[in-house]
Amino acid sequence: MIPSAQLAALRNARHLVVFTGAGVSAESGIPTFRDSLTGLWQRFDAATLATPEAYEQDPALVWAGTNGDACRC
Numbered sequence: 189m190i191p192s193a194q195l196a197a198l199r200n201a202r203h204l205v206v207f208t209g210a211g212v213s214a215e216s217g218i219p220t221f222r223d224s225l226t227g228l229w230q231r232f233d234a235a236t237l238a239t240p241e242a243y244e245q246d247p248a249l250v251w252a253g254t255n256g257d258a259c260r261c
Contacts, residue, residue, distance in 0.1 A: 190198075198204065214220050232249075236242060243250045 237250050
């Protein structure tokens with residue numbers, strides 16, 4: 189049970205950040221980055237993206253792969 193003061197703070201918050209551990213996204217139906225069947229990066233070969241040529245061709249895609257922000261692609 190959440191104490192009433194904490195519950196009130198959560199309800200009145202303008203922003204909320206939740207940190208979770210590994211496996212939560214897959215169990216919730218959110219695609220993971222690395223899963224071979226449903227992963228967000230299943231259509232890209234990491235070895236191909238990790239080259240200067242790949243960066244020259246599409247810096248945003250390569251950058252997204254290095255910092256985990258696949259949504260920018």
